[in-house]
Amino acid sequence: MNREFKHLCQIAGVILLLVVLFINARCYLDSSHFISEARRTSQVYNTNLLSRARLYKASEHRSYPNLKKQADLRLIAEPGMQKVFVLSKHKVIYIMHAQINVQPGRFTSQGKYGQQLFHVQGQHTVSAKNWAEFGHHYYFESPVSKDQHPVSNKWLTKPAKVANTIQLSAPDAKWVQSLPKGTTIIIR
Amino acid sequence: MFNIFPKSFIKNLVLCNCGLIIAMIAYDLLILLVPLIRITFLTAIITLLIVNIVIPGLKYIHLHLS
Numbered sequence: 001m002n003r004e005f006k007h008l009c010q011i012a013g014v015i016l017l018l019v020v021l022f023i024n025a026r027c028y029l030d031s032s033h034f035i036s037e038a039r040r041t042s043q044v045y046n047t048n049l050l051s052r053a054r055l056y057k058a059s060e061h062r063s064y065p066n067l068k069k070q071a072d073l074r075l076i077a078e079p080g081m082q083k084v085f086v087l088s089k090h091k092v093i094y095i096m097h098a099q100i101n102v103q104p105g106r107f108t109s110q111g112k113y114g115q116q117l118f119h120v121q122g123q124h125t126v127s128a129k130n131w132a133e134f135g136h137h138y139y140f141e142s143p144v145s146k147d148q149h150p151v152s153n154k155w156l157t158k159p160a161k162v163a164n165t166i167q168l169s170a171p172d173a174k175w176v177q178s179l180p181k182g183t184t185i186i187i188r
Numbered sequence: 189m190f191n192i193f194p195k196s197f198i199k200n201l202v203l204c205n206c207g208l209i210i211a212m213i214a215y216d217l218l219i220l221l222v223p224l225i226r227i228t229f230l231t232a233i234i235t236l237l238i239v240n241i242v243i244p245g246l247k248y249i250h251l252h253l254s
Binding site: 002004005008009011012013015016019020023024027028040041042044045047048049 | 196197200201203204205207208211212215219220223224225226227231234235238239242243246
Protein backbone atom coordinates (compact mmCIF):
# COMPACT_ATOMS: atom_id res chain seq x y z
CA MET A 1 0.00 0.00 0.00
CA ASN A 2 1.59 3.28 -1.07
CA ARG A 3 1.49 6.45 1.00
CA GLU A 4 -0.97 8.32 -1.22
CA PHE A 5 -3.46 5.43 -1.21
CA LYS A 6 -3.18 5.26 2.57
CA HIS A 7 -4.02 8.97 2.82
CA LEU A 8 -6.97 8.64 0.43
CA CYS A 9 -8.36 5.75 2.49
CA GLN A 10 -7.96 7.77 5.69
CA ILE A 11 -9.83 10.77 4.23
CA ALA A 12 -12.60 8.55 2.79
CA GLY A 13 -12.87 6.71 6.12
CA VAL A 14 -13.19 9.98 8.06
CA ILE A 15 -15.90 11.22 5.63
CA LEU A 16 -17.83 7.93 5.97
CA LEU A 17 -17.50 8.08 9.75
CA LEU A 18 -18.81 11.68 9.80
CA VAL A 19 -21.77 10.74 7.57
CA VAL A 20 -22.57 7.72 9.79
CA LEU A 21 -22.28 9.85 12.96
CA PHE A 22 -24.47 12.58 11.44
CA ILE A 23 -27.30 10.28 10.29
CA ASN A 24 -27.26 8.37 13.59
CA ALA A 25 -27.29 11.52 15.73
CA ARG A 26 -30.00 13.12 13.58
CA CYS A 27 -32.22 10.04 13.68
CA TYR A 28 -31.77 9.31 17.42
CA LEU A 29 -32.53 12.96 18.33
CA ASP A 30 -35.63 13.18 16.12
CA SER A 31 -38.46 11.73 18.21
CA SER A 32 -40.86 11.55 15.21
CA HIS A 33 -39.10 8.34 14.11
CA PHE A 34 -39.86 6.57 17.39
CA ILE A 35 -42.66 5.66 19.76
CA SER A 36 -42.17 6.82 23.34
CA GLU A 37 -43.23 3.53 25.03
CA ALA A 38 -40.20 1.51 23.97
CA ARG A 39 -36.43 1.81 24.00
CA ARG A 40 -35.10 3.48 20.86
CA THR A 41 -32.36 0.89 20.41
CA SER A 42 -34.93 -1.92 20.16
CA GLN A 43 -36.89 0.10 17.59
CA VAL A 44 -33.76 0.74 15.51
CA TYR A 45 -32.78 -2.94 15.72
CA ASN A 46 -36.20 -4.10 14.48
CA THR A 47 -36.40 -1.36 11.83
CA ASN A 48 -33.09 -2.61 10.40
CA LEU A 49 -34.63 -6.08 10.05
CA LEU A 50 -37.69 -4.77 8.19
CA SER A 51 -38.17 -5.94 4.64
CA ARG A 52 -40.26 -4.17 2.00
CA ALA A 53 -44.02 -4.37 2.47
CA ARG A 54 -45.22 -7.37 0.46
CA LEU A 55 -48.57 -9.08 0.90
CA TYR A 56 -47.21 -12.63 1.03
CA LYS A 57 -44.01 -11.93 3.00
CA ALA A 58 -43.30 -11.49 6.70
CA SER A 59 -42.45 -7.90 7.64
CA GLU A 60 -39.07 -8.75 9.19
CA HIS A 61 -36.18 -10.92 7.98
CA ARG A 62 -36.38 -13.32 10.92
CA SER A 63 -38.65 -15.82 12.58
CA TYR A 64 -41.61 -14.64 14.64
CA PRO A 65 -41.20 -14.49 18.42
CA ASN A 66 -43.58 -16.64 20.47
CA LEU A 67 -46.34 -14.28 21.63
CA LYS A 68 -47.51 -16.61 24.39
CA LYS A 69 -44.12 -16.42 26.15
CA GLN A 70 -43.90 -12.60 26.23
CA ALA A 71 -44.44 -10.64 29.43
CA ASP A 72 -46.49 -7.41 29.41
CA LEU A 73 -47.38 -7.76 25.72
CA ARG A 74 -48.86 -4.73 23.93
CA LEU A 75 -49.47 -3.73 20.34
CA ILE A 76 -49.17 -0.09 19.27
CA ALA A 77 -50.48 0.89 15.84
CA GLU A 78 -49.10 4.07 14.27
CA PRO A 79 -51.25 5.06 11.24
CA GLY A 80 -48.78 7.77 10.23
CA MET A 81 -45.91 5.29 9.99
CA GLN A 82 -48.15 2.48 8.61
CA LYS A 83 -46.65 0.18 11.21
CA VAL A 84 -47.73 -1.92 14.16
CA PHE A 85 -45.18 -2.27 16.97
CA VAL A 86 -45.28 -5.39 19.13
CA LEU A 87 -43.93 -4.57 22.57
CA SER A 88 -42.88 -6.72 25.48
CA LYS A 89 -42.28 -4.50 28.52
CA HIS A 90 -40.25 -1.58 27.12
CA LYS A 91 -38.76 -3.45 24.22
CA VAL A 92 -40.03 -3.69 20.64
CA ILE A 93 -39.94 -7.38 19.69
CA TYR A 94 -41.39 -7.07 16.18
CA ILE A 95 -42.56 -4.43 13.72
CA MET A 96 -45.21 -5.11 11.08
CA HIS A 97 -46.18 -3.13 8.01
CA ALA A 98 -49.87 -2.29 8.31
CA GLN A 99 -52.75 -0.35 6.80
CA ILE A 100 -54.58 1.02 9.83
CA ASN A 101 -58.25 1.89 9.33
CA VAL A 102 -59.30 2.17 12.96
CA GLN A 103 -60.03 5.33 14.94
CA PRO A 104 -57.60 6.06 17.80
CA GLY A 105 -58.36 4.21 20.99
CA ARG A 106 -57.45 1.44 23.37
CA PHE A 107 -58.74 -2.07 22.76
CA THR A 108 -58.13 -5.63 23.91
CA SER A 109 -57.83 -8.77 21.81
CA GLN A 110 -60.83 -11.13 21.96
CA GLY A 111 -59.00 -14.38 21.27
CA LYS A 112 -61.34 -15.06 18.32
CA TYR A 113 -59.88 -15.79 14.91
CA GLY A 114 -60.69 -17.50 11.64
CA GLN A 115 -59.84 -18.08 8.01
CA GLN A 116 -62.15 -16.08 5.73
CA LEU A 117 -63.88 -12.74 6.13
CA PHE A 118 -66.01 -10.77 3.67
CA HIS A 119 -66.74 -7.05 3.92
CA VAL A 120 -69.47 -5.28 1.99
CA GLN A 121 -69.10 -1.51 1.75
CA GLY A 122 -71.75 -0.01 -0.48
CA GLN A 123 -71.09 -1.51 -3.90
CA HIS A 124 -67.64 -2.80 -3.01
CA THR A 125 -66.77 -6.15 -1.54
CA VAL A 126 -63.44 -6.98 0.04
CA SER A 127 -62.42 -10.48 1.03
CA ALA A 128 -59.76 -11.12 3.63
CA LYS A 129 -58.14 -14.06 5.38
CA ASN A 130 -56.38 -14.89 8.65
CA TRP A 131 -58.54 -12.56 10.72
CA ALA A 132 -58.29 -12.01 14.46
CA GLU A 133 -60.80 -9.93 16.38
CA PHE A 134 -59.99 -7.16 18.86
CA GLY A 135 -62.24 -4.69 20.63
CA HIS A 136 -65.85 -4.85 19.45
CA HIS A 137 -65.86 -5.97 15.80
CA TYR A 138 -62.43 -4.66 14.87
CA TYR A 139 -60.17 -7.00 12.97
CA PHE A 140 -56.59 -7.77 12.11
CA GLU A 141 -56.72 -9.34 8.68
CA SER A 142 -54.88 -9.85 5.44
CA PRO A 143 -56.68 -8.52 2.34
CA VAL A 144 -57.11 -10.98 -0.52
CA SER A 145 -59.33 -9.34 -3.12
CA LYS A 146 -61.40 -6.25 -3.78
CA ASP A 147 -64.41 -6.53 -6.13
CA GLN A 148 -63.10 -9.93 -7.33
CA HIS A 149 -59.70 -8.43 -8.25
CA PRO A 150 -56.73 -9.76 -6.27
CA VAL A 151 -54.98 -7.22 -4.05
CA SER A 152 -51.56 -6.17 -5.36
CA ASN A 153 -48.47 -7.72 -3.75
CA LYS A 154 -47.30 -4.13 -3.07
CA TRP A 155 -50.46 -3.73 -1.06
CA LEU A 156 -49.53 -0.65 0.99
CA THR A 157 -49.21 1.51 -2.13
CA LYS A 158 -52.68 0.46 -3.40
CA PRO A 159 -54.54 -0.55 -0.23
CA ALA A 160 -58.03 -2.10 -0.29
CA LYS A 161 -59.15 -0.08 2.73
CA VAL A 162 -61.88 -1.48 4.95
CA ALA A 163 -63.18 0.49 7.95
CA ASN A 164 -62.50 -0.96 11.42
CA THR A 165 -59.65 -3.17 10.27
CA ILE A 166 -55.88 -3.30 10.57
CA GLN A 167 -54.60 -4.93 7.41
CA LEU A 168 -51.38 -6.92 7.58
CA SER A 169 -49.45 -9.19 5.25
CA ALA A 170 -50.68 -12.80 5.12
CA PRO A 171 -47.90 -14.35 7.32
CA ASP A 172 -48.12 -11.45 9.81
CA ALA A 173 -51.92 -11.83 10.10
CA LYS A 174 -51.52 -15.56 10.65
CA TRP A 175 -48.99 -14.87 13.43
CA VAL A 176 -51.25 -12.25 15.08
CA GLN A 177 -53.91 -14.97 15.45
CA SER A 178 -51.72 -16.38 18.23
CA LEU A 179 -52.14 -13.15 20.22
CA PRO A 180 -53.26 -14.07 23.77
CA LYS A 181 -56.78 -13.02 24.77
CA GLY A 182 -56.84 -9.70 26.65
CA THR A 183 -53.70 -8.23 25.04
CA THR A 184 -53.82 -4.44 24.88
CA ILE A 185 -53.93 -2.84 21.43
CA ILE A 186 -53.38 0.92 21.24
CA ILE A 187 -54.25 2.85 18.09
CA ARG A 188 -52.66 6.29 17.82
CA MET B 189 -9.27 14.90 -15.29
CA PHE B 190 -6.54 12.64 -16.70
CA ASN B 191 -4.58 15.74 -17.71
CA ILE B 192 -4.92 17.42 -14.32
CA PHE B 193 -4.11 14.45 -12.08
CA PRO B 194 -1.39 11.81 -12.39
CA LYS B 195 -2.44 8.33 -13.49
CA SER B 196 -1.38 6.77 -10.18
CA PHE B 197 -3.72 9.13 -8.30
CA ILE B 198 -6.70 8.12 -10.47
CA LYS B 199 -5.87 4.46 -9.83
CA ASN B 200 -5.68 5.08 -6.07
CA LEU B 201 -8.98 7.00 -6.14
CA VAL B 202 -10.75 4.14 -7.91
CA LEU B 203 -9.34 1.66 -5.36
CA CYS B 204 -10.39 4.00 -2.56
CA ASN B 205 -13.95 4.07 -3.94
CA CYS B 206 -14.00 0.27 -4.02
CA GLY B 207 -12.82 0.22 -0.40
CA LEU B 208 -15.54 2.68 0.56
CA ILE B 209 -18.24 0.55 -1.08
CA ILE B 210 -16.93 -2.52 0.79
CA ALA B 211 -16.94 -0.50 4.05
CA MET B 212 -20.57 0.51 3.45
CA ILE B 213 -21.59 -3.10 2.75
CA ALA B 214 -19.80 -4.11 5.97
CA TYR B 215 -21.74 -1.39 7.83
CA ASP B 216 -24.98 -2.71 6.33
CA LEU B 217 -24.17 -6.13 7.81
CA LEU B 218 -23.07 -4.60 11.13
CA ILE B 219 -26.48 -2.97 11.66
CA LEU B 220 -28.03 -6.44 11.96
CA LEU B 221 -26.08 -6.84 15.21
CA VAL B 222 -25.72 -3.28 16.50
CA PRO B 223 -28.61 -0.78 16.62
CA LEU B 224 -27.17 1.75 14.20
CA ILE B 225 -29.23 3.58 11.57
CA ARG B 226 -29.20 1.98 8.13
CA ILE B 227 -27.45 3.90 5.34
CA THR B 228 -29.92 4.44 2.55
CA PHE B 229 -28.98 4.19 -1.11
CA LEU B 230 -29.20 7.99 -1.39
CA THR B 231 -26.86 8.51 1.58
CA ALA B 232 -24.37 6.05 0.08
CA ILE B 233 -24.42 7.96 -3.24
CA ILE B 234 -23.98 11.30 -1.42
CA THR B 235 -21.03 9.87 0.58
CA LEU B 236 -19.36 8.68 -2.62
CA LEU B 237 -19.98 12.07 -4.23
CA ILE B 238 -18.47 13.93 -1.26
CA VAL B 239 -15.39 11.67 -1.30
CA ASN B 240 -14.98 12.13 -5.05
CA ILE B 241 -15.20 15.91 -4.75
CA VAL B 242 -13.19 16.42 -1.55
CA ILE B 243 -10.23 14.14 -2.39
CA PRO B 244 -9.57 15.44 -5.94
CA GLY B 245 -10.13 18.97 -4.58
CA LEU B 246 -7.44 18.52 -1.95
CA LYS B 247 -5.13 16.94 -4.51
CA TYR B 248 -5.71 19.85 -6.91
CA ILE B 249 -4.84 22.34 -4.17
CA HIS B 250 -1.75 20.31 -3.31
CA LEU B 251 -0.58 20.09 -6.95
CA HIS B 252 -1.39 23.51 -8.38
CA LEU B 253 -1.94 26.04 -5.64
CA SER B 254 0.58 25.21 -2.93
